[in-house]
Amino acid sequence: MPDTTQPSAALIVIASEVLSGRTTDSHIARLAKWTRELGIALRHACVVPDDRQEIVAAIRGVRDTHDHIFTAGGLGATHDDITVHAVAEALDRPIVHNAEVEARMREHYGDRLREAHLKLAFLPSGAEIFMAEDRSMGVIRVGHVVMLAGIPDMADAMLELMRSHTSGGPITRQLVLGTDLAEEAFADDLANIQDRFADCALASYPLWRKGQSGTNIVLESLDPEQLDQCAADLRDCLVRLGGTAIEGGLDREARQQA
Secondary structure, eight states, X not given: OOOOOXXXXXXXXXXXXXXXXXXXXXXXXXXXXXXXXXXXXXXXEEEEOSOHHHHHHHHHHHTTTOSEEEEESOOSSSTTOOHHHHHHHHTTOOEXXXXXXXXXXXXXXXXXXXXXXXXXXXXXXXXXXXEOTTSSOEEEEXXXXXXXXXXHHHXXXXXXXXXXXXXXXXXXXXXXXXXXXXXXXXXXXXHHHHHHOTTEEEEEEEEEETTEEEEEEEEEEXXXXXXXXXXXXXXXXXXXXXXXXXXXXXOTTSEEOO
């Protein structure tokens, strides 16, 4: 019997600019892809404003129920960069001076060092610092909370740095079948298949293109054998109902309905 347990993850995006509509979040999709590759189940994601108590409440809401917690945004030296202090409060840890971080900043900035830079050397007690090989970037982890930058490309680089320092689990396998049937044509059959294969997750996504309807059906499981059996039953069902069963799904250019 394969291992069917995965560590869980939660993401808290700290971005008043997302909530105001000034920008669009991409952290959730990026982290979902990264955690999936490591065999980690992203179970929770939310966006909160740049407000310390909102951040604290969000972290405390998931700290005891998730194996990995990620924050994105609110790091830096300006007045609204409050994530470090919020994480400390949420985890009931004091803020302490980190001499190693200050030494690295003095080395990096030299004559350009400002008082605002030195504020970044004050971190929650017990914080771990993971540095890139070229010392150009570091990631802070406090317990099971990892703090990522708000700039998406920088957050991506930080995640890659943390890849070898993050424990994962079995990888979720996925199959996609496309059919020219509208989803109401097989809805009852799909529910029956789902009941028979409890270790598989089935989701259907209707499509519409050039006046023609169709559906992509996504199958996911940690158990390869269950996934293959479930897919075989679904193929037989779609064909029996007079539809197609196309491996990989229908043309992605078709408009997908949420």
